[in-house]
Amino acid sequence: MTIIVVEVIEMASDDVWTEKYRPKTLDEVIGQEQIVRRLKSYVKTGNLPHLLFSGPPGVGKTACAVALAKDMFGDTWQNNFTELNASDERGIDVVRNNIKNFARTAPLGDARFKIIFLDEADALTSDAQSALRRTMERYTATCRFIISCNYSSKIIEPIQSRCAVYRFGPLGPKDIETMARRIEKGEGIKITKDGLDAIIYVARGDMRRAVNALQSASTVSKDITAEAVYETTSTARPKEIEEMLKLALNGQFMDSRNKLDDLLIKYGLSGSDIIDQIYASMFSLGLDEDVLVALVDRIGEADFRLTEGGNERIQVEALLAHFKMHGEAMKK
Template sequence: MLEDIIWQEKYRPKTLDEIVGQDIIINRLKSYVKRGSIQHLLFSGPPGVGKTTAAIILTKDIYGNDWHSNFKELNASDSRGIDVVRNEIKEYASTQSLGKIPYKTMFLDEADALTHDAMNALRRTMERFSVGCKFIISCNYLSKIIEPIQSRCSVYRFGRIANDEMTKRLNYICTCENLAVDNTAIEAICYVAEGDMRKAINVLETASLMMLDNNVVNLESVYKSSGLLHPDLITDFIKRGLMGDKSAFESIDVMLYQEGLSGVDILKQMFNEVMNLNIPDKMKVELFDSIGECDFRISEGSNERIQLKWMVAKMMKLGAV
């Protein structure tokens, strides 16, 4: 039943025109549809901005009813070694297409997860079977794709979805679902999602299942469903640290063990809020440096509670200067 479909699938764009925030790219993709053929394509950009959806819709528009027989999707993060290129990808690329279009299409998602050897093998496969198989390659970080692959593709850089575009789409979903939501909640979803439309829709759906105030999605339900804190609480925490208030140490335990945030979540929110603080630029630079150092230590396996309390000590020392 349609009601049982998760919203990110229920409201996934069905046409290129429904993809929001990527107008220039969409117009270029339409030209491929009009021409009836594509070349190797490379879509780069952060998660949730329409890369996969654009690849699928583009393929459907070109192949029509034959698209299922001529399209294969493979997530490189699941099989990132050279064997998947030598076996699965090469085998698919070497087979004959079905229907009027003289080539098949392979969509390789999260290709930046491939090993260097696998990328070199992919380059050779793209070169050898360029007539009978076109590749649409998707990645989050273009810099992780080797230059020989980039040079064989038309590169399209997908940007984060602007807040106004995201707001329009979320309001549309609320209307379709007959869901009451206040404006502050929509703003909070945009803050939490950071340009990721998929995440925004997931947060909205989760918040709708835990509405806390008169069956209206509000700020509290948004932040509870997103697993993040209200930015005002983070700002207050930073200010207390800079003022030497020892309660900032206690806040670390509250955020980690009561609110359930990870150390990386806390640092990410701190990073976002530092720019808005009314403090000297030099102090902001010092804070960014300390946040980066703390994030690096946690990523290397250090105890996040110890590192975050070190971060508080650094803030106190910085505020005392």
């Protein structure tokens, strides 16, 4: 029984496109050109300061860290590079034991130092971060740290001051298209124009989300269309969201509410998903700037209430009610 489980896991991991198409070198990294250029300069000099990578998920932080280690250490990179995920082990004991034991040992081969990649470091407790700053100072002769986080504000100032900070931004449509075409060629699939637009819309600057959406759609058909992308990712079409908002703005609140019910049943969306798509679609409605400001403020409030545990249906319907009220005010 154990052997069967292991074989299934290995087969599944071979088919995960996010891993299959992960960059092997810095030259293969898509987007973040300025950051990649600066990282290449470290490879040329053979030296490296402590680094802090900050930015939203799926924009290349882990890819850059692994590619940097491969370019810098060559064939011995696995012996001189370790990756820890702070969201799994976030206490002070991890810093005092796992990290410290790796940092204090000498690098192997011709490497001048080892690299510890600490992913999702904003999940570390404040005590663990305080212990980490001392470890970073003490073992600089044998080890460098690459710290990755979504929010740099959650990293204590003493650690930030010890690192060269790199802020990653969301990837652009051209970056998503480049990866999609690379996968299209490698997997022998066909991505239609509307299918590519759908992948870019679903991704919202997150390459990991884009690749997963593409793989999910490919299980339905080798021809990747918008319909396949939206159905397999449980994402409503932008036009359907816009239609719901226009109904509310025109004073047809009950029709807008019925449209919301259709979307929830058809796509199985959560309240947060609906609010995210409302925010993305409202700027194409041609509303006055003052109205946009008021509605964005209301969207932010609804999003906060959902985060705090508010009822999803009530919050989304209340948001549609605000669209109706502002639509009537515009008519006057």
